[in-house]
Structure formats: C-alpha cells, structure tokens
Amino acid sequence: xxxxxxxxxxxxxxxxxxxxxxxxxxxxxxxxxxxxxxxxxxxxxxxxxxxxxxxxxxxxxxxxxxxxxxxxxxxxxxxxxxxxxxxxxxxxxxxxxxxxxxxxxxxxxxxxxxxxxxxxxxxxxxxxxxxxxxxxxxxxxxxxxxxxxxxxxxxxxxxxxxxxxxxxxxxxxxxxxxxxxxxxxxxxxxxxxxxxxxxxxxxxxxxxxxxxxxxxxxxxxxxxxxxxxxxxxxxxxxxxxxxxxxxxxxxxxxxxxxxxxxxxxxxxxxxxxxxxxxxxxxxxxxxxxxxxxxxxxxxxxxxxxxxxx
Numbered sequence: 356x357x358x359x360x361x362x363x364x365x366x367x368x369x370x371x372x373x374x375x376x377x378x379x380x381x382x383x384x385x386x387x388x389x390x391x392x393x394x395x396x397x398x399x400x401x402x403x404x405x406x407x408x409x410x411x412x413x414x415x416x417x418x419x420x421x422x423x424x425x426x427x428x429x430x431x432x433x434x435x436x437x438x439x440x441x442x443x444x445x446x447x448x449x450x451x452x453x454x455x456x457x458x459x460x461x462x463x464x465x466x467x468x469x470x471x472x473x474x475x476x477x478x479x480x481x482x483x484x485x486x487x488x489x490x491x492x493x494x495x496x497x498x499x500x501x502x503x504x505x506x507x508x509x510x511x512x513x514x515x516x517x518x519x520x521x522x523x524x525x526x527x528x529x530x531x532x533x534x535x536x537x538x539x540x541x542x543x544x545x546x547x548x549x550x551x552x553x554x555x556x557x558x559x560x561x562x563x564x565x566x567x568x569x570x571x572x573x574x575x576x577x578x579x580x581x582x583x584x585x586x587x588x589x590x591x592x593x594x595x596x597x598x599x600x601x602x603x604x605x606x607x608x609x610x611x612x613x614x615x616x617x618x619x620x621x622x623x624x625x626x627x628x629x630x631x632x633x634x635x636x637x638x639x640x641x642x643x644x645x646x647x648x649x650x651x652x653x654x655x656x657x658x659x660x661x662x663x664x
Contacts, residue, residue: 356399356536356555357392360626361529362567363607365391367630368528370574370603381575388571395529396557398519400455402537403446403554405509406501408463408470409477410443416474436487437477441546442498448550466518473512477504494546502541510534566615574610581609588649600635601642608647612660620651620660 365388373384417438423429446452456462463470477483482503489496509515519526536555544552558564574581585605589597608627612620624647631639654660 356396356533357558357563357567358532359563359566361395361532362392362563362570363611363626363630364528364532364633365395366567366571366574366607367600367604367634369571370607371600373575374603378575381572384575385568385571388567391525392567393557394523394525395533397455397459397461398523398526398529398533399536399555400452400459401461401522402509402533403449403452403540404456404461405463405470405473406443406505407447407452408467409474410438410440410447412467412470412474413438434487436492437483440492440497440500441494442501442541442544445544445546445549445552449552449554450550451554461522469514469518472514473508476508476512480504480508482507498541498544502538505534505541506538569614570607570611573614574607577610578606581606584609584650584653585646588646588653590649597642598636598639601631601639604631604635604639604643605647605650608643609650612647612651612654616661624648624651 369384369388369391373379417433417435420429420431420433424431424433482500486492486496486500492500516527516530519530540555582602585597585602604627608623611618611623611627615623624644627647628640628644631643635643651660
C-alpha cells in the first residue's frame with residue numbers, strides 16, 4: 356500500500372520539517388519517516404474498520420426495529436439485507452484486519468455519533484435504494500454497493516477529517532492516497548477466500564522500503580551539491596528568490612534522478628511537478644518542471660546522468 360508516490364510525499368513533508376528544525380540527526384529523521392509511513396498503513400486498516408462499524412450498527416438497528424415490532428410500538432417490515440451484506444461480513448472476520456485491531460487497539464467505538472450519521476446518509480442515498488430494490492442481492496452486488504458508498508459518500512465526507520486529526524497528526528495528509536487503496540481492496544475481495552482474503556501489504560516489496568530510506572539519506576547528505584545544480588539552471592531568477600518548498604522538492608527530485616537509474620527521467624519529473632502543485636505556490640509546477648528538466652539535460656551532457664527519458 357505504501358507506494359512510491361506516498362513515499363515521495365512523505366519525504367517532501369519531512370525534509371521541510373528537517374530543515375525548519377535546523378537539521379536534527381539523520382537517524383532521528385529517518386526513524387520519523389518510517390514511522391509516518393507506518394501510520395499511513397494504520398489509516399488504511401482504520402478506514403476498512405469503518406465499513407465494519409457501520410455494518411454492526413446496521414445490525415443493531417435491525418434488532419431494535421424487530422423488537423419494536425414485537426412489542427407493538429411499530430408495524431414495519433424490517434430487511435436484513437444491508438446488515439447482512441456479505442462483503443462487509445467477510446471483512447469483519449478478515450484475519451489481517453482482526454490482527455490490526457488486536458495489535459493497535461483501534462476501533463470506531465469512540466466515534467459512534469459519526470458512524471450513526473454515516474449510516475443515516477447511506478440509508479438515504481440512491482445507492483442504498485437501488486441495492487435494496489434488487490430482487491436478490493449477490494456477493495458481487497454486496498461488494499459493489501460498498502465500493503459505491505465508499506467512493507461517493509465516505510471519500511467526500513469532510514466530517515472524517517476532524518476524527519482522523521484527533522487520532523494522528525499524519526492521517527489527514529495521507530487520506531487521499533489511502534482512500535484509493537481502500538477502493539482497490541474492496542474490488543479485489545473474493546467470497547471464496549473468506550477470512551483469509553489478503554489485504555494490500557504495507558510495502559509491495561523490500562525495494563520500496565529501501566527506496567524510502569535511500570532517497571531520504573541521499574537528499575540530506577548531498578544537499579549542497581543538488582542545490583548548486585539548481586542554482587546553475589535558474590535563468591533570470593536568483594536562487595534565493597525561489598520558494599523554499601520548491602527548492603526542497605527539486606532537491607529531492609535530483610536525488611532521485613541520480614540515485615535510481617531504473618526510474619525514467621520523465622517519471623521523476625512528473626511526480627515532483629504534481630507534488631509542487633499540492634505543496635507550493637501556484638507557479639511552482641512550471642518552475643519545478645523547467646529547472647529539473649534543465650538539470651537533467653545538463654547532467655546528461657556531462658555524462659553524469661546516463662539513463663533514458
């Protein structure tokens with residue numbers, strides 16, 4: 356789940372903090388990087404747990420209404436379809452998710468007011484109405500319902516931000532990336548795998564984890580050299596007039612250009628141009644694109660950079 360896009364974002368954030376704090380030890384900064392990445396994976400599990408919590412509340416609502424029917428307080432037909440959603444039930448017993456709960460002690464129990472509000476939003480949604488109108492709901496229907504609910508309700512719900520901020524300072528920055536992996540997880544679930552359905556792993560492979568630490572260290576240890584390269588390629592603009600965040604973004608991009616020959620130049624440039632759009636000034640994307648491209652061409656001309664575009 357922790358892909359290279361997220362790693363790059365984290366390194367930009369932590370490099371900025373590193374210099375703002377006058378450069379604490381590399382070892383301490385690296386530990387903070389790995390910790391912040393692990394927190395992103397915690398958020399992934401936590402958002403999956405939200406589906407489980409909503410389903411449990413739905414079951415409680417079914418039981419409550421059935422009791423009211425029994426004692427004659429209401430006369431209402433009660434459906435178990437949503438409460439017994441096969442995908443949500445499978446997710447609830449997922450062994451990896453249960454291990455997360457046992458280890459991290461994370462639940463939505465302290466935020467049941469939000470869970471109730473989300474449940475009510477779901478019940479009033481067009482996706483719920485279409486689902487409940489089906490003559491018969493298959494496992495695929497159950498899974499597709501939750502994909503639609505997550506994409507169209509949960510991902511767009513700003514109320515979650517305050518809850519996440521209370522849980523971890525890292526989480527709101529991670530939410531957009533994490534949400535995409537929750538959707539991927541929903542789509543890949545298969546009924547036949549039961550509780551053993553694999554969730555997205557924390558790292559795809561050891562190379563991604565090594566990518567994080569290597570890029571982080573190279574950026575810090577060679578910062579003067581990388582900034583000198585930026586300075587050589589700044590045209591009609593003094594180096595000290597560049598936005599500080601732009602310099603950090605370009606510094607990391609150059610570290611990636613020189614440290615990872617298997618990554619095409621165009622991929623590196625595009626990744627950091629997108630980061631500049633998020634974290635810096637409105638004009639930053641253009642500056643970052645132009646300067647990194649100029650640095651790459653200069654290094655190619657000097658035969659220091661030999662990889663393909």
